[in-house]
Amino acid sequence: MSARTAGRALARRTAAAALLLAATAAACGIRPTDVPVDAGPGPVRSTCETESDAPLDDSGDAEETEVFLLCGSHVESVERPISLPRPETGEAGPDYRVTVARALLSALQAGPDAEETDAGFTSAVPGALQVAGPGEGDPQPTLRLSQEPKALPAVALVQIICTFANSERLDGNGRTVLLAGPGASGGGTPEPYACTPAMLSDPEFAHAPPGASA
Known part of the structure; x- marks a missing residue:
């Protein structure tokens, strides 16, 4: 050849x-193409870590406060400056506790700030949810939500339980908070809801029977 x-x-x-x-x-x-294809940026991994450097306000009421947000499939705490009232006397009564609880609930409803969003945090707490104090015959620490606790998404309930339970202004012991639904009638008996490592890892544990260990 x-x-x-x-x-x-x-x-x-x-x-x-x-x-x-x-x-x-x-x-x-x-x-087929001869033009290079830009596949865009690769997936961004959630770090679930923040370094809050937001300045405290000039009123002196803002303080670093622990709130709990969703990151990935679990709930974690972050600290951010929140203006919380101080009790007029040494003892925190029901009215004061409700004021603090409302401020904490508003912080959860506002969702993550810019830094928290970049770190992968979100919030599932409904914006229309409200919190009130104890009804007639309720123990003083009771906080009644405008929706039955068990009717809330599990993630939202974990956020609320752990944020309230870890608040020193609510006399939180880091473990439990006494919650019930709306009104003294039809809202159920106040029950202790525990903030446990299990529910932080798997929020569905929040829908276990109140007071159950996990």
């Missing part, structure tokens, strides 16, 4: 291979 004949045979094989490759790509729904 001459060099010219061999060259032509090689060219035919190269062309046939190119046609086969193009046909295969077309069968897979891929259109």
